Amino acid sequence: MNAIKIFSPATVANLVCGFDIIGLALDSPKDEIHLFKSDDPGIRINKIYGASLPDDPNKNVAFVALQFLLKKYKQKQKFYQEKKIGFEIKLIKNINPGSGIGSSAASAAGVVFGANILLGNPFNTIQLIRFAMEGERMASGAAHADNVAPAIMGGVTLVRSYNPLDITKLHTPNELWVSIIHPKIEIKTSDARNILKHKILMTDAIRQWGNIGALVAGLYQENYALISRSLEDVIVEPIRAILIPAFYELKIRCKEIGALGGGISGSGPSVFMLSKGNKTAKKVTEVMNKVYSTLKIDYNTYTSPINKKGLKWNKIF
Numbered sequence: 483m484n485a486i487k488i489f490s491p492a493t494v495a496n497l498v499c500g501f502d503i504i505g506l507a508l509d510s511p512k513d514e515i516h517l518f519k520s521d522d523p524g525i526r527i528n529k530i531y532g533a534s535l536p537d538d539p540n541k542n543v544a545f546v547a548l549q550f551l552l553k554k555y556k557q558k559q560k561f562y563q564e565k566k567i568g569f570e571i572k573l574i575k576n577i578n579p580g581s582g583i584g585s586s587a588a589s590a591a592g593v594v595f596g597a598n599i600l601l602g603n604p605f606n607t608i609q610l611i612r613f614a615m616e617g618e619r620m621a622s623g624a625a626h627a628d629n630v631a632p633a634i635m636g637g638v639t640l641v642r643s644y645n646p647l648d649i650t651k652l653h654t655p656n657e658l659w660v661s662i663i664h665p666k667i668e669i670k671t672s673d674a675r676n677i678l679k680h681k682i683l684m685t686d687a688i689r690q691w692g693n694i695g696a697l698v699a700g701l702y703q704e705n706y707a708l709i710s711r712s713l714e715d716v717i718v719e720p721i722r723a724i725l726i727p728a729f730y731e732l733k734i735r736c737k738e739i740g741a742l743g744g745g746i747s748g749s750g751p752s753v754f755m756l757s758k759g760n761k762t763a764k765k766v767t768e769v770m771n772k773v774y775s776t777l778k779i780d781y782n783t784y785t786s787p788i789n790k791k792g793l794k795w796n797k798i799f
């Protein structure tokens with residue numbers, strides 16, 4: 483096989499209380515990536531549809547992540563044979579860059595996942611996540627895994643440790659749905675990280691790890707009431723909320739209509755809400771629309787179940 487088509491999902495990082503450690507994959511939107519292998523060395527970005535991304539390949543997350551993979555692959559190959567390998571990438575972006583639902587992660591995860599298949603699966607999942615994290619490092623200044631891990635593994639994932647990288651997939655309750663609003667304002671992940679405090683109060687830490695533990699328990703027990711109570715962030719959200727217009731109004735109104743809870747998706751500007759069942763999730767998305775229709779800000783909304791499988795692929799030839 484020399485060419486592959488990959489469908490790479492949007493993701494919601496943090497899941498309110500799990501800053502940098504928890505994330506989930508959505509069914510939609512998703513990016514489409516076409517990857518072609520050749521013996522013409524190097525990586526070429528053939529075409530990008532749906533978004534204007536940097537021309538400089540060294541500023542493109544897909545390029546950077548694939549470069550890391552290729553470097554490691556060449557080191558492995560060196561021991562037995564020297565092969566010429568190159569890739570050509572075509573990106574069809576349906577996930578808006580800078581939206582806070584893992585646009586850069588979808589590109590980075592998609593290309594490394596596809597390249598691994600085209601090369602005969604020399605790398606395991608953790609290695610692929612590590613390569614994709616290098617794309618995130620370039621995009622946001624921090625090699626966080628809470629978007630790339632759910633994109634690759636699907637469902638809800640938890641980073642137990644960054645060093646060594648230890649990631650596990652959690653249980654996804656069947657009726658869990660996600661509503662998202664993407665206000666079209668720019669919030670750079672690097673800025674949204676730079677405003678955070680580096681020291682936190684012990685009382686806040688205790689509350690936060692109580693919530694994280696209970697969120698994980700709630701997912702396994704399919705206990706929606708416990709999930710709802712655990713969707714609380716006393717560390718990051720109080721600082722970042724000021725960046726998002728009508729953030730608290732969104733939260734209050736969505737919960738009134740039946741949302742379990744929610745918060746900032748990744749570093750924003752998107753806001754997400756979890757609901758039990760598709761009917762409630764759709765009502766929640768309508769409320770999001772209502773809240774934002776009174777503001778003079780352009781926006782998009784999405785309603786999606788959780789994508790339990792993560793990336794999908796088809797052979798082109």
Ligand code: HSE
Nearest residue numbers: 495501502626748749
């Ligand atoms: N965990 C990261 C952050 C996700 O909140 O900065 C960025 O998408």
